[in-house]
Amino acid sequence: MTTAEEFAPAKVNLTLHVTGQRADGYHLLDSLVVFAGHQDRLTARPSRYLTIDVSGPFAAGVPCDDRNLVLRAAHVLRARHGVQVGAALHLEKNLPHAAGIGSGSSDAAAALRLLARVWNVPLPDSNDPLVLALGADVPVCLRAPAPTQMTGIGETLTDVPPLPSCAMVMVNPQVALPTGRVFAEMHSKTNPAMPPVPSGMNFRDFAAWLSQQRNDMQPAAAGIAPEIIAVLSRLRKTPGVEFAGMSGSGSTCVALVADMDRAVSIAGAIQVSEMRWWVAPAPLLT
Numbered sequence: 001m002t003t004a005e006e007f008a009p010a011k012v013n014l015t016l017h018v019t020g021q022r023a024d025g026y027h028l029l030d031s032l033v034v035f036a037g038h039q040d041r042l043t044a045r046p047s048r049y050l051t052i053d054v055s056g057p058f059a060a061g062v063p064c065d066d067r068n069l070v071l072r073a074a075h076v077l078r079a080r081h082g083v084q085v086g087a088a089l090h091l092e093k094n095l096p097h098a099a100g101i102g103s104g105s106s107d108a109a110a111a112l113r114l115l116a117r118v119w120n121v122p123l124p125d126s127n128d129p130l131v132l133a134l135g136a137d138v139p140v141c142l143r144a145p146a147p148t149q150m151t152g153i154g155e156t157l158t159d160v161p162p163l164p165s166c167a168m169v170m171v172n173p174q175v176a177l178p179t180g181r182v183f184a185e186m187h188s189k190t191n192p193a194m195p196p197v198p199s200g201m202n203f204r205d206f207a208a209w210l211s212q213q214r215n216d217m218q219p220a221a222a223g224i225a226p227e228i229i230a231v232l233s234r235l236r237k238t239p240g241v242e243f244a245g246m247s248g249s250g251s252t253c254v255a256l257v258a259d260m261d262r263a264v265s266i267a268g269a270i271q272v273s274e275m276r277w278w279v280a281p282a283p284l285l286t
Helices: 069-081 103-118 129-133 138-142 179-185 203-211 218-224 227-236 260-273
Strands: 004-013 017-021 027-047 050-055 086-092 148-152 156-159 167-172 243-246 253-257 278-285
Touching: 004 103, 004 138, 004 167, 004 278, 027 103, 027 167, 050 069, 069 086, 069 103, 069 129, 086 103, 103 138, 129 138, 138 148, 167 227, 167 260, 179 218, 203 243, 203 253, 218 227, 218 243, 227 243, 227 253, 253 260, 260 278
Parallel strands: 050 086
Antiparallel strands: 004 027, 017 027, 027 086, 027 148, 027 278, 148 156, 167 253, 167 278, 243 253
């Protein structure tokens, strides 16, 4: 019996400009998406049936039936190609839920990558309607670890110039924020788009450019979960942090630092003083 594995890295929205809302209710976004080297792990063993079980620090509450996005992705891929076998899937859940870092979407994208290899079938493109139907963040997660500009409702993905090497500290105050509720609380849903990502930036240039951008969901998220304000304040006062912002719809906040040594040191200090927060240092993947 052989076991194959795939990783599902945290998806981080370093910017999130909400530029409009379609008649069908979907919001239009303009976002710089990157991926962090802290991730869920998905494995597959041969099986007649398609099943999943879950372990890890955030396994609680993850369904093991067809509500699970990993299983939904697997069923869709199997049906498209008429695959006659299944797979025994195991998800090691290291990323928090409803945290603005796309953990479920990244898991689904990892399932597509993994099972395309295991079943020897073509991997769908990120612009395939099958992928978008799984969720707005699944197409960009399928491109991981490549930094990407994501526009539209998540279906338009564009390469960006190479980003400088750096690291991050992800901090979540252990408050779940459903995306739908944050969108509902937003006051303005028609805002300016993100300017093009400049090329040739060093780390400090990159941090300075990010500081001029926005996460248009942050005010609404902070109104629902004031803990976000405390996290951002702590990060911005920390020596070595060049930029700090909220990822996605929250409540995970991300600080950018020059290297992993600083990220580990800062994460350790925060975790000691805030034992209830989830804190994870990670490299920015490129």
